[in-house]
Amino acid sequence: xxxxxxxxxxxxxxxxxxxxxxxxxxxxxxxxxxxxxxxxxxxxxxxxxxxxxxxxxxxxxxxxxxxxxxxxxxxxxxxxxxxxxxxxxxxxxxxxxxxxxxxxxxxxxxxxxxxxxxxxxxxxxxxxxxxxxxxxxxxxxxxxxxxxxxxxxxxxxxxxxxxxxxxxxxxxxxxxxxxxxxxxxxxxxxxxxxxxxxxxxxxxxxxxxxxxxxxxxxxxxxxxxxxxxxxxxxxxxxxxxxxxxxxxxxxxxxxxxxxxxxxxxxxxxxxxxxxxxxxxxxxxxxxxxxxxxxxxxxxxxxxxxxxxxxxxxxxxxxxxxxxxxxxxxxxxxxxxxxxxxxxxxxxxxxxxxxxxxxxxxxxxxx
Numbered sequence: 336x337x338x339x340x341x342x343x344x345x346x347x348x349x350x351x352x353x354x355x356x357x358x359x360x361x362x363x364x365x366x367x368x369x370x371x372x373x374x375x376x377x378x379x380x381x382x383x384x385x386x387x388x389x390x391x392x393x394x395x396x397x398x399x400x401x402x403x404x405x406x407x408x409x410x411x412x413x414x415x416x417x418x419x420x421x422x423x424x425x426x427x428x429x430x431x432x433x434x435x436x437x438x439x440x441x442x443x444x445x446x447x448x449x450x451x452x453x454x455x456x457x458x459x460x461x462x463x464x465x466x467x468x469x470x471x472x473x474x475x476x477x478x479x480x481x482x483x484x485x486x487x488x489x490x491x492x493x494x495x496x497x498x499x500x501x502x503x504x505x506x507x508x509x510x511x512x513x514x515x516x517x518x519x520x521x522x523x524x525x526x527x528x529x530x531x532x533x534x535x536x537x538x539x540x541x542x543x544x545x546x547x548x549x550x551x552x553x554x555x556x557x558x559x560x561x562x563x564x565x566x567x568x569x570x571x572x573x574x575x576x577x578x579x580x581x582x583x584x585x586x587x588x589x590x591x592x593x594x595x596x597x598x599x600x601x602x603x604x605x606x607x608x609x610x611x612x613x614x615x616x617x618x619x620x621x622x623x624x625x626x627x628x629x630x631x632x633x634x635x636x637x638x639x640x641x642x643x644x645x646x647x648x649x650x651x652x653x654x655x656x657x658x659x660x661x662x663x664x665x666x667x668x669x670x671x672x673x674x675x676x677x678x679x680x681x682x683x684x685x686x687x688x689x690x691x692x693x694x695x696x697x698x699x700x701x
């Protein structure tokens with residue numbers, strides 16, 4: 336009996352010791368390293384929609400990582416000027432950036448494809464192309480020489496055509512007009528006889544107020560109301576032919592991203608996907624109320640661009656896209672991929688989205 340009891344006691348002690356060792360090993364395996372990143376943006380700090388998207392992204396990353404990855408967000412000009420975000424992240428001055436790819440068109444012409452193509456993909460189609468049609472892989476190939484990894488970081492939906500103090504009744508009214516309009520839309524506008532001017536969001540109001548520019552497109556009612564453009568322009572034109580599905584970007588320094596353990600990299604990716612969809616949801620919810628306020632409270636004149644103007648702009652846009660695609664093999668692959676995806680989307684949307692919109696407009700009294 337004594338021998339049996341002694342054996343049992345030894346087994347219990349060994350078992351307890353094993354559990355203790357296992358617990359210690361588990362504790363040692365828990366990741367404890369923390370990372371502190373800087374995120375620079377092209378937007379004013381905390382600007383509604385655009386500027387708050389990176390703030391929400393940073394908050395989500397910190398919460399999901401339990402504080403292991405903390406990201407401090409800097410608005411345009413706080414750490415680097417708005418149009419230096421790309422270089423700052425590429426060089427490692429900041430680990431991340433948030434902006435729009437077409438701002439870097441002077442450095443990488445094909446980058447404009449990944450913000451918006453005039454008369455091209457809308458927000459729903461851009462997201463589908465990027466995440467399920469090979470677009471994101473092409474985007475990352477384009478940015479690879481600059482030590483950057485891009486993610487879709489938001490979408491505002493179809494934008495407005497812009498603010499004007501001159502009525503646009505024909506193509507002749509565009510001649511000589513100086514307009515803040517970036518990307519491929521700016522190239523189209525210039526070929527139409529106007530003059531495209533590059534300005535960051537925070538510079539538009541003053542530039543138009545002083546007469547430095549005659550017209551400007553920014554985003555849509557939600558953001559345009561916040562900037563007070565109704566105070567300096569009379570006519571508000573639609574539709575936003577130049578940016579039907581404008582995608583914003585989160586760019587990450589490649590070495591910084593690779594320095595993160597796999598779980599934190601997954602958290603960053605998930606938070607980017609959430610930020611991308613969240614922005615589209617917000618603009619869909621906010622734009623209509625803002626437009627009603629602009630028209631009914633501030634007396635803004637809402638105008639539709641004439642069909643003849645839209646037809647001519649679309650023709651010019653097709654030429655611009657074709658020429659950009661011909662610049663190099665990668666640009667051609669991007670343009671071809673986007674075009675093929677657009678054709679597939681249009682065919683299906685004719686019997687889905689468009690058919691439903693038309694059905695919703697049917698008057699039951701007819």
